[in-house]
Amino acid sequence: MSRQLFTVIFGFLIAFMASAQENLPFKIEQITRFDEPWSMAFLPDGRMLVTEKKGRLLIVSQQGEKWLVGGVPDVDYGGQGGLGDVALHPDFASNKLVYLSYAEAGVGGVRGAAVARGTLVEEGRRALLKNLEVIWRQYPKVVGYGHYGHRLVFDDNKHLWISSGDRQKFTPSQDMQSSMGKILRLYDDGSVPNDNPFVNYRQENAFVDDEGVYPQIWSLGHRNPLGMAFDLTGKLWVIEMGPAGGDELNLIKRAANYGYPVVSNGKHYDGRPIPDHSTRPEFAAPAISWTPVISPADLIVYRGNLFADWRGDALAAGLTAQGIVRIRFDGEKATEAARYNMGSRIRKVTEGPDGALWVLEDERAQSEGRLLKLTPGNR
Template identity: 35%
Template structure:
C-alpha cells in the first residue's frame, strides 16, 4: 500500500551537527552513549568519543573495493560485545585471483583499543560479480544468536534472485562464526545454498528485528517500487518476477505485481524514495515515537516515520528533509536519533528532545 504522506511537526525535537567531514558515512554502532563507531565507505572505520572525531582511524580494517556503490558498509557489534569485543564489518572486495570480479565480504574481528585484531572472513558472496552495485550489506542478529545478512542482486544479475544456487538477491542466516545453522529453511532443498533464509530481493539495505522476533526489511526498487517487507524464512519476495516499479528507461520489468507463492510488501513507494536504513524506535527520549519505524532515504533526502499497528503501516510522516541524502539512521543508547548525511563531506546529526 502507498497511503497518505504528511510533513511532521518540528516542535518535539531539536537537531545538532555532532561531526562534520566524514567521507561517505554508511553505518553507525554504539559502544556506549559517548563512544561511537562509524564506517566511511571509502574504507575507514572511525571512532567518535565524547562528540569528537578521533583523527586516527581504527587500525586493522581490511582493504575494500571503493567503487560505484561499493566500499566499507556495515559496522555491527556482537550481542555479547562487552564480553568478547567482536565487531562485524561488511564491504565489497576485489577477488584475489580474478581482479575483474568482486564480492560482498563479512569479517569478524576483536576491537582492542583503536585496533581490530583476529580479523577473520566469515562470509564471501558467490558467484563473483563484475558490477560495483547492489550489495545489500546489512547485518542483524536474531534472538537465538544467529545473524542475518542482506545480499543484493548485483544490478546486472537480477534474474538470479529467483534461483537458490547463488547469493544474488537473498537474505542469509549464519551462526556468529560463519557456520550454517542446523535449522535453515533450504538445508534439504537439492541445489540450494544452505545459508539462504529468503530470496527474491533486489537491494535490501534496511533490516530490523523487533523484540517479538518480527523481521522488517526494506529494499530499493528500480524506478518506483521500493518495498517494506516482513521477512519469513523460506519465503520468496518476488523480485524480479513481480514488482511495483519499472526499469530506469521506463521499460517494463514484469507486468505482474503479484503471483501465487510470492510475498507482498506491507508498504511500497512510487515514486522511489531510495530507502537506505531503518530503526524501530524503542527509546525513552521520545515516548510518542515508541514502536515507529524510521526509514532513512536518499531521494530526495529525508526520513519517513511510519506509525505501526499490528505490523501494518497506519501513517507516514516526512522528517529531517533539510539535510539532504540520509544514508543511515540509528538509535543511540540515550534514545536520541543519529542521522548519517551522505557525501564526501558527510556529517552526523543528533536528534534530541527540546531542552526543558
C-alpha cells in the first residue's frame, strides 16, 4: 500500500470515528487521568475509590482531586496482573470494610489472584486500610500473567461473589479441585456458605459428593470472566472474554457448566477449532456470543433514572470494541441493544449516586487512562 493511499484511508477512519462520536446520546466530561486504572467504586459521600494496576488505591473527588490510600497489599504487577477490583461491604456505612482483588506472587515464580479486606480509616486528607486480611486465594498458583478474572460483587444477602479466570491454562476450568475458571460464592469473611452446591450436595442442582471438590465453586467452565452484575430481578450475569472469537454473556445458574475449554463459539489463537456450544447441549450456552469480539472488561446493570430508557439494561465496557455495549434483558434472554463508540479502550463503567455514568479508559493504544463523566444529551 502506498503512503498516499494509507494517509487517505487513515484520514477516512479518523473522520468516521469522529462522526460516530458526535452522535453519542450523552455528553462527555473529562475529570482526570490515572496511571493504568482498573476499577472504581463510589463511597457514600459521592467520592470514589479508584485502583491502578501498579498497586495504588486512591480516593477521588468528583472534581478530580486525589488522595492516596495506604495499607494496600503488595501486588505482582505484570501482564494482566496487578491491583484489580474494589468493592465496598454492603454495610460499609457502619463497618468501613473495603475489598480489593489483586495478583499475588508465590514461591518459585508462580502467582494467582487474591482478595483482601481492610477497614478504611480517614484523618483529614490521610487515608489508610487497617487490619488488612486475605480472605481468598486462587488455587493453585501457576506461572503466567494472564486471565486472573477477580471481579467482585455482593448480592442482597451479603454473599461475596468472585470471578476466577482460567489463567490461560485451559483445563483447570473443568477441574473441580481448582478454583480457576470458576464463579465462586463466599460469605463476606471468606468462609463457605453451607448452601453452596457442593457443601449441601443433596440439594437439586448440586455437584457430585467428592471430597476433592473445591467447596467455593458455584459454576464452572469459564475462561476469563471480567464482569459480573445482578439484574433488577436478582439474576447474576457474567461477561467473559472468549479465545479468538466467542466472547460470552452468561446467565449464571447453580452448579452449571459453561463448557470451556471443551466448547466455545471461538477458536484457539493458533487457528485450531473448538467445537461450538451447539455440539454439546449438556453445557450451558451463552445468552449472547460475539464474533468479532468486543473484549469485555466489565459489566454493570443500570439502576438509575438519569438515563431513563436504560434502566434495567446492562452496560459492558469494551476494550477491542473501544466503547460501551448496551444489553437488554428479557427474562433469561439477552440481546445487544446499542453500541456507543468512545474512541478508546474502556476498562470500567460505574453508575454514580445521581445516575450519571463514570467511565475509566484503559491506558493503552489510543486510550489515555482518563476518568470520564457521562450525562444525557448530545455531545
